[in-house]
Amino acid sequence: MATISELRVHRGRRAEGWLLVLSWALAVLARGLVDYHADYLELGALAWYAAGFAVAAAVLHIALRIFAPDSDQVVLPSVLGLIAVALAEIRRLDFAYAARGRDTDFAGTQIGWAILGAVVFIAVLIVIRDHRVLRRFTYTAGVLGIVMYLLPAVPGLGKEINGAKIWIGAFGHSLQPGEFGKILLVVFFAGYLQTNRDALALAGPKVLGMRLPRMRDMGPLAIMFGAALLIMINQKDLGAALLFFGIFIGMVYVATERISWVVIGLVLFVVGAIGAGIVFPHVASRYDAWLHAMDPQVYSSGKSEQLVRGLFGMASGGLFGTGLGNGRPDLVPYAESDFIIPSLGEELGLTGLMAILTLYVILVQRAMRTAIGVRDGFGKLLSAGLGFALTLQVFIVVGGVTRLIPLTGLTTPFLAYGGSSMVANWVVIALILRISDQARRPAQSPETRTDPATAPSRRRPDLEEAAAQ
Structure with missing residues (x-):
């Protein structure tokens, strides 16, 4: 007779299968509507696209079941749903640009980046069989993260686009190494905070009712944080600085459960925002x-x-939108990247945007649920940090285009055109699912009782000698 755990896993896999079918249907329907309204509908090409999307979804599903069989079954269909909508809208923008005499193939390029991201996703699941191994590379990840942010400053390698020097030229493309540096620094913060969480939470003087950490405990963390922040400010990438700052404060609060960190973070944020407005003209x-x-x-x-064009575009979309292919999102500069949210808001309306934001809410909720369920502190902090990264990035982008906060220039995960963001966010999802697999694995599994990052060996010579006697 099957156990309750086995029945739960079986039902979860069936649910994931149906959700993957829904994401596939969404991809085919969205692509078909875009081609139809552009008078470019070819059933043969649509069939090839449907078959390719189905094969990709099946391969990802099989890889997940082989290398992370107990992982959350809702995350992958949510990601594929976002990518399905993004590919359709970017293709629609290609048609709109072509009508104005601008020949682009953003959709074809983005399909290539999505496939590369999926390959990297599978590779991460294969190579990292236990997320706790990453704790061994805490300081290595921190140093590499800083190096990633420094690469655009290398003469002849860095490229300045729209006033920010955060890209490098490689293989004929522009890559943003900071997207991967962000992940590495989250790994560093998770490892360092797990090791020093008691000292950061309990030791140190009290000032105005708030307990401050000792400098010897806070020193390495402050150095890494300050270095990354200075690099991003020097490169005029304040959107990434805001994202990084929010992740840092969130992870410290999760580790210490001290509200004083949130207060200090908000004060520093206000001071930094005012100072940036005074120092940097842009x-x-x-x-x-x-x-x-x-x-x-x-x-x-x-x-x-x-900003105003994007606002008017979303206003013209109303509640249900103009329909895929019936709007004018091409009137907004960078509609395929920075302003893809207004593009979708015009053609899908408020209802469509709420559905897209719901998919993001599902991803973040699953990341936080994984952080609660996993049994080791490092996994909790890592999953929470990656969840904070997704949350803040979406909030900063949507808040900027809706005039809730100033524009920052960040990309929307899985929606906006761009290879660095696509591949990096696939890595984020792979790490979340790897931690989820560990969190949902039955408690009696031997792998969950031994932390490979802290246990030097599985053998106990003293117990073996006693047993022999």
Whole structure:
């Protein structure tokens, strides 16, 4: 007779299968609508696209069942649903640009990046069979993370685009190494905080009712955080700095459960935001566009033109949107990348945007649920940190295009055009699912009782000698 755990896993796998079918149907339907409204519908090409998406989903499903059989069954279909919508909308923008005399193939390129990301996803699951192994490389990950952020500063390698020097040229493409540096620094923070969480939470003087950490405990963490923040500020990538700062504060709070960290973080954030507006002219212009977007002088100067066009696009979409292929998202600059949310808002409406945001909520909720369920502290912090990364990135992007906060230039995970973001976020999902597999594995499994990052050997010579006697 099957156990309760086996029945739960069996039902979960069946549910994942049906969810994958839904994501496949969404991909085919969205692609078909875009081609139909562009008078470019070819059933043969649509059939090849449907078959390719189905094969990719099946391969990912099989790989997940082989290398992480107990992992969460909802995460992968949610990711594929986001990618399905993104590929359709980016293809729709290719048609719109072509009508205006601009020949692009963003959709074809993004399909290639999505496939590469899926391959990297499977490779991470194969190579990292236990997430706790990453704890051995705590400081190595920290150093490599800083190196990733330093690469754009190398003469001849770095490229400045739209006022930010955060890209490097490689193999004929522009790559953003900071996307991968973000993951490495999350690994560093998780390992360091797990080792020093008691000292950070309990030791140190009290000031105004808040317990502050000792410098000897906080020193290495502050150095790594300060170095990464200075690098990002020097590169004028304040969106990534805000994301990184939020992840750091969130992980410290999870590790210490001290509200004082949140208060200190908010104070530092306000001071940093005001200072950035004073020091950097391009940040001041974004503040001006945020506060006075509808001012004729600000709009005519070009500071708020992109933001206002995006707002009018979403307004024209209304509740249910104009329909895929019936809007004018190409009127917004960088509609395929920075402003893909307004593009989708115009053609899918508020209802479609809420469905997309719900998929993000599912991903973040599953990451936090994994953090609660996993049995080791390092896994809790790592899963929570990756969940914070997804949450803050989506909030910063959506908040910027809806004028809730100033624009920062970050990309929307799995939606926006861009290879670095696509591949890096596939790595994030692979790590979350690897931790989820460990969290959902039955407690009696030997692998869950031994932490390979802390236990030097499985053998106990003293017990073997006593047994022999």
